[in-house]
Amino acid sequence: MLDIRLLRDKPDYIKERLQTRGGDFSALVDEVLSIDQARRSAETERQKLQSDRNRLSKEIGMGRKNGQDTSALETEVRGIGDRIDEIGREADAADARQTELLLSIPNLPHDGCPVGQSAEENPILREWGTVPTYDFQPKDHVTLGSQHGMLDFEAGAKLAGSAFVVYRGSGARLERALINFLLDLHTREHGYQEIGAPFVAKAEALVGTGQLPKFGDQLYHCSLDDLYLIPTAEVPVTNLHREEILKHDGLPIKYAAYTPCFRREAGSAGLGVRGLIRMHQFDKVELVKITTPENSAAELESLTANAEKVLQLLGLHYRVIELCTGDIGFGSARTYDIEVWAPGQGSYLEVSSCSNFGDYQARRMQLRYKDEEGKNRFCHTLNGSGTALARLFVALVETYQQADGSIHLPDILAPYFGGTKIG
RNA sequence: GGUGAGGUGGCUGAGUGGUCGAAAGCACAUCUUUGCUAAAGAUGCGUAGCCUUAACAGCUACCGAGGGUUCGAAUCCCUCCCUCACCGCCA
Numbered sequence: 001m002l003d004i005r006l007l008r009d010k011p012d013y014i015k016e017r018l019q020t021r022g023g024d025f026s027a028l029v030d031e032v033l034s035i036d037q038a039r040r041s042a043e044t045e046r047q048k049l050q051s052d053r054n055r056l057s058k059e060i061g062m063g064r065k066n067g068q069d070t071s072a073l074e075t076e077v078r079g080i081g082d083r084i085d086e087i088g089r090e091a092d093a094a095d096a097r098q099t100e101l102l103l104s105i106p107n108l109p110h111d112g113c114p115v116g117q118s119a120e121e122n123p124i125l126r127e128w129g130t131v132p133t134y135d136f137q138p139k140d141h142v143t144l145g146s147q148h149g150m151l152d153f154e155a156g157a158k159l160a161g162s163a164f165v166v167y168r169g170s171g172a173r174l175e176r177a178l179i180n181f182l183l184d185l186h187t188r189e190h191g192y193q194e195i196g197a198p199f200v201a202k203a204e205a206l207v208g209t210g211q212l213p214k215f216g217d218q219l220y221h222c223s224l225d226d227l228y229l230i231p232t233a234e235v236p237v238t239n240l241h242r243e244e245i246l247k248h249d250g251l252p253i254k255y256a257a258y259t260p261c262f263r264r265e266a267g268s269a270g271l272g273v274r275g276l277i278r279m280h281q282f283d284k285v286e287l288v289k290i291t292t293p294e295n296s297a298a299e300l301e302s303l304t305a306n307a308e309k310v311l312q313l314l315g316l317h318y319r320v321i322e323l324c325t326g327d328i329g330f331g332s333a334r335t336y337d338i339e340v341w342a343p344g345q346g347s348y349l350e351v352s353s354c355s356n357f358g359d360y361q362a363r364r365m366q367l368r369y370k371d372e373e374g375k376n377r378f379c380h381t382l383n384g385s386g387t388a389l390a391r392l393f394v395a396l397v398e399t400y401q402q403a404d405g406s407i408h409l410p411d412i413l414a415p416y417f418g419g420t421k422i423g
Numbered sequence: 424g425g426u427g428a429g430g431u432g433g434c435u436g437a438g439u440g441g442u443c444g445a446a447a448g449c450a451c452a453u454c455u456u457u458g459c460u461a462a463a464g465a466u467g468c469g470u471a472g473c474c475u476u477a478a479c480a481g482c483u484a485c486c487g488a489g490g491g492u493u494c495g496a497a498u499c500c501c502u503c504c505c506u507c508a509c510c511g512c513c514a
Contacts, residue, residue, distance in 0.1 A: 043483085061495070070494075073494070374468095
């Protein structure tokens with residue numbers, strides 16, 4: 001969330017920056033400021049009364065010790081106590097409301113984030129490789145998956161409904177091979193520590209990373225235990241250090257985690273899309289970094305490079321775009337999307353979204369570090385997919401299909417897959 | 424799930440109603456001295472909020488969480504959470 005002090009000092013600047021996301025936040029900002037005003041005056045009054053009570057209570061204690069009659073004082077303090085309760089309720093209510101409002105305000109886009117209305121205005125930063133060409137009509141992954149008995153959408157629907165899939169045989173093996181390949185790459189070559197995290201999380205964790213309170217309708221929730229299925233490993237992994245004060249010389253912290261991701265995709269227009277493109281459950285290897293404000297910009301570049309490396313090693317054509325202010329995520333200050341080419345789709349698929357959240361998540365989860373001078377400061381958090389598996393699966397089988405429908409995987413996967421041929 | 428023990432500052436660990444934000448030790452930081460791969464001494468050393476400020480200072484809250492009793496709660500009562508041990512169950 002945003003720093004209330006920044007809101008107090010530069011409300012117009014805040015409104016202006018938020019405006020670039022689309023939508024008008026000025027009423028919300030003004031409401032926060034007026035609540036803040038009320039909260040502080042109630043708080044000041046309460047503390048003054050508490051101070052009075054502490055002083056008089058001590059007098060009572062000492063008076064009793066000396067055998068004096070303290071009943072008049074006791075009556076007076078009782079009255080003060082009643083007023084403390086009263087004003088305290090006001091202060092607490094204002095505080096709760098202020099927090100609630102602050103949690104619903106998105107992050108400020110980074111100064112370098114291109115201003116734009118929608119995805120159409122996202123600039124393309126770079127491309128790698130070229131669009132592969134075929135002297136036959138390339139099939140899509142659904143056809144290929146069915147040809148080789150790798151993907152069973154009917155079984156997925158039978159078990160859990162639409163937008164769930166069952167991987168079979170070489171399909172299941174390829175998925176597992178990719179998970180291991182990605183984890184090995186990031187832990188061995190890129191210096192991330194591997195994390196195996198719970199696939200469910202408490203509400204506090206989701207508030208910390210920003211999925212709650214605003215986007216609860218996108219989450220699967222187990223009401224009996226009040227736990228949420230994680231929509232991304234970002235949630236458990238970033239929250240690993242919630243409410244901690246880290247040592248500056250231990251930063252950056254770099255984590256890589258494989259988890260499945262669960263998303264309700266409520267109201268998503270694209271849910272009817274064919275195949276693996278948009279599922280309620282998909283696998284992902286996520287990269288998370290916790291760093292200092294000074295280094296977060298550079299860490300975003302290297303994080304993105306780490307994710308790109310995946311596609312380079314697999315020989316898949318991709319491009320990197322930057323999300324403009326109108327398309328950027330709720331908590332993000334700056335985001336690069338990596339899109340891989342899928343020949344069977346004839347389009348690019350987003351396989352990674354690398355974001356710098358600045359101190360936005362850190363404030364929500366009270367994640368700080370002690371700097372060189374011993375001062376506590378909020379960390380900066382980043383994350384990016386390295387990469388999403390389902391769409392990578394799509395790009396791989398569609399890119400490396402042969403005229404007869406067989407698939408010849410890149411050699412680098414051989415030790416993981418146990419060969420390179422499917423079909 | 425059952426029974427028992429326990430949750431205090433970075434760590435260990437005192438503290439059962441009042442000058443306790445909390446003894447002591449360790450760790451850490453700065454300084455001093457002796458001197459050299461160390462010892463001794465002094466001082467300092469939690470977090471957040473409020474009010475101010477150039478800054479210091481001051482005030483308030485926080486002893487797992489939330490409620491209650493009381494003029495006053497780390498301390499008494501209630502509920503919950505977590506940790507450990509044993510039992511039960513189980514991949």
